[in-house]
Amino acid sequence: MKTGEGYEAFTDRLVRWLAGELQETEARSLEEELRSDPEKEKLYREYLKVWESIGSAEEVRGMDLDAEWKLFEGKWEGSRETVQPGKVLELRRSLLRIAAVLLTGVLLFSGWYAYRQLSETIRYSALDEPLTVTLADGSRVSLNRGSELRSFRKTGEKYRKTILKGEAFFEVARDTLHPFVIEAEGTLVEVLGTSFNINAYHGSGEVVVTVHSGLVAFSPARDSKRQLVLKAGNSGKWDAGELTLVKEADPNTTAWLTRKLVFDHTPFAEVIRTINHVYGTSISIANPALADCPITVTFDDQVLSSVIAVLESTLSVRFNRDGERIIVSGEGCE
Amino acid sequence: MKIREAEYSLPDEKQLFEQAFRKYFPGLLGFALKYLPDRDDAREVVHQVFINLWERRSEIDFSEPLKSYLFTSVYNRSLNVIRDRKKLSREDRIPDRADESELSSRIETTELEQRIGESIAALPEKCREVFELSRFGGLKYSEIAAQLGISVKTVENHMNKALKILRERLIDYLTIVVWLLWKSMN
Numbered sequence: 261m262k263t264g265e266g267y268e269a270f271t272d273r274l275v276r277w278l279a280g281e282l283q284e285t286e287a288r289s290l291e292e293e294l295r296s297d298p299e300k301e302k303l304y305r306e307y308l309k310v311w312e313s314i315g316s317a318e319e320v321r322g323m324d325l326d327a328e329w330k331l332f333e334g335k336w337e338g339s340r341e342t343v344q345p346g347k348v349l350e351l352r353r354s355l356l357r358i359a360a361v362l363l364t365g366v367l368l369f370s371g372w373y374a375y376r377q378l379s380e381t382i383r384y385s386a387l388d389e390p391l392t393v394t395l396a397d398g399s400r401v402s403l404n405r406g407s408e409l410r411s412f413r414k415t416g417e418k419y420r421k422t423i424l425k426g427e428a429f430f431e432v433a434r435d436t437l438h439p440f441v442i443e444a445e446g447t448l449v450e451v452l453g454t455s456f457n458i459n460a461y462h463g464s465g466e467v468v469v470t471v472h473s474g475l476v477a478f479s480p481a482r483d484s485k486r487q488l489v490l491k492a493g494n495s496g497k498w499d500a501g502e503l504t505l506v507k508e509a510d511p512n513t514t515a516w517l518t519r520k521l522v523f524d525h526t527p528f529a530e531v532i533r534t535i536n537h538v539y540g541t542s543i544s545i546a547n548p549a550l551a552d553c554p555i556t557v558t559f560d561d562q563v564l565s566s567v568i569a570v571l572e573s574t575l576s577v578r579f580n581r582d583g584e585r586i587i588v589s590g591e592g593c594e
Numbered sequence: 595m596k597i598r599e600a601e602y603s604l605p606d607e608k609q610l611f612e613q614a615f616r617k618y619f620p621g622l623l624g625f626a627l628k629y630l631p632d633r634d635d636a637r638e639v640v641h642q643v644f645i646n647l648w649e650r651r652s653e654i655d656f657s658e659p660l661k662s663y664l665f666t667s668v669y670n671r672s673l674n675v676i677r678d679r680k681k682l683s684r685e686d687r688i689p690d691r692a693d694e695s696e697l698s699s700r701i702e703t704t705e706l707e708q709r710i711g712e713s714i715a716a717l718p719e720k721c722r723e724v725f726e727l728s729r730f731g732g733l734k735y736s737e738i739a740a741q742l743g744i745s746v747k748t749v750e751n752h753m754n755k756a757l758k759i760l761r762e763r764l765i766d767y768l769t770i771v772v773w774l775l776w777k778s779m780n
Contacts, residue, residue: 275757276750279728281735309768310761314710317625317730325616332615332641336648383624387633 278311318383322391384409398433404516405540429517431455447498450477457513467498470513521559528553539564542585549592622668628730629672643667662737713763724749725756
C-alpha cells in the first residue's frame with residue numbers, strides 16, 4: 261500500500277467489484293493485485309465480510325405463485341379500466357414495449373444471477389400449512405406453520421449452513437466432508453447425515469432437538485464447550501441458559517408432520533396442547549376439572565373432526581366452535 | 595371488426611403482464627420484506643406497484659429496464675408505509691392486533707441482524723437509498739442513477755461512503771461473531 265494508488269482509489273474499485281460493476285478484465289486485475297499485496301487483501305476480506313453479512317434481499321421461495329397471482333388478479337380486475345376499441349393501436353405498442361423490456365430484464369437478471377451464484381441465500385417459509393422442500397445438497401426439510409429456513413449455498417465452503425426460525429424436521433443428506441449446521445435461536449446443531457426435529461419458535465425461549473436416526477451435536481451458539489451429543493430417541497433441550505438431555509423423547513414430536521399421535525395416560529390439558537400444535541387450532545378447556553383427566557388413545561393421520569369425535573365420546577365432553585376458537589365443556593372425570 | 599381485434603389483442607397483453615408478475619413477484623416480495631416485516635403489508639405494496647404499472651403502461655418510459663422501475667417503486671412505497679405507521683403510532687398508539695404481530699415477532703431479527711439494521715438506518719438518507727437499491731434490489735449503478743435522477747458518479751460516491759461507514763461500524767463485531775461460530779464448530 262506504500263506505492264501506487266492510495267486506499268481511497270483501491271476501495272472505490274473494491275466497492276464497484278462487490279456491486280457487480282467491474283468488467284471481467286478489471287475484476288481479474290483486481291484479484292491479481294490482492295494476491296500480491298497482503299494489505300489490500302485484508303481490506304478486501306473486511307469489505308467482503310461486511311457486504312455479505314448484510315445480504316441481498318432473498319427471493320421468497322416455496323410460495324404458491326398461482327395462488328399469489330389469483331389473489332392479485334382479483335384486485336387488479338377490480339381496478340381495471342374497460343378498454344375502448346379505439347385504444348387498440350396504443351395497446352399493441354405498449355405490448356411490444358413490455359415484451360422488449362421483459363427480454364432486457366431477463367438478460368440483465370441472468371448476468372447478475374450468474375455473478376451472485378457463488379453466495380446464494382435461499383429463504384423458505386411456511387405460512388398456514390407445513391411445507392416440505394429439498395435443498396441443493398439433497399437434504400429434505402419439512403417446515404411447520406409460521407416457520408422459516410434460510411440456506412446458504414456457497415461453492416467450496418466447508419459447512420452447509422442454515423438458519424431456522426420456528427420448527428422443522430430435517431432429513432440431512434450424508435456428506436461427511438461438509439457438516440450440516442443449523443443455527444436456531446442462539447443454539448447450533450451440527451450433523452453429518454441424520455434425521456431429527458428442531459422446535460425453536462421465537463419467543464418461547466426454548467429450543468428442543470429430537471433425534472430420529474444418527475448422531476447430532478447440540479450446543480449453545482456462544483459456548484461450544486457445553487455440547488450434548490444426542491442419539492436416536494434422545495431429545496436435547498435448551499431453556500433459559502440450561503442444556504439438558506432427555507433420554508426418552510416425546511413420541512409426538514413430529515406429529516405436526518405425520519399426524520400420528522400417541523397418548524398414554526396423558527393429562528387432557530396436554531392432549532389439547534399437542535392437538536393445537538399439530539392442527540394449528542386454538543382449543544381451550546372451559547372446566548379446569550377436565551385438565552388432569554388421563555387419556556389413552558392413538559390417532560394415525562386423522563382429520564381434526566374425527567379426532568374431536570373420538571375425544572368427545574371417550575371423555576363425555578363437547579367441543580363447541582366460537583369463531584376461530586374451540587371451547588371444550590364437560591363435567592370432569594372421577 | 596375493430597371490437598373483435600380488441601378482444602383478440604387483449605389476452606396477449608394481459609399474458610405479458612401476468613408473466614412479468616410471476617417473474618418479479620418473488621424477488622419484489624423479498625425486497626419489500628426487508629422493510630416491512632409483516633407479509634401482508636409487503637404483499638400489498640407489491641400489488642399496488644403492479645396495479646400502477648398496468649394503469650400507467652402507456653406513460654411509462656420503458657427504455658429503462660422494468661426491473662429497476664419495479665424495485666424503485668417498491669422501495670418508495672415501503673418507506674411511505676413505514677412513515678405513515680410512525681405518524682400513526684405517535685398520534686394514536688393503537689395496540690397491534692395479536693394475530694398481526696404474531697408472525698413478525700416470530701421472524702424477529704437476531705442480534706447481528708439488529709446491529710446491521712441499525713448501522714444501515716444510521717446512514718445519510720440518499721446514501722442509504724443508493725446502497726439499499728444496489729445491495730437489496732441488485733440494481734446496477736446506471737439503473738439507480740436513472741431512477742433517482744443523479745449521475746453514475748454520484749451513485750458511486752454514495753456507495754463508497756456507505757461501505758466505508760458500514761465497515762467502521764460492523765467490522766469488529768463481525769470478526770467476533772465469525773470467530774465464535776468457527777470456534778463452536780471446531
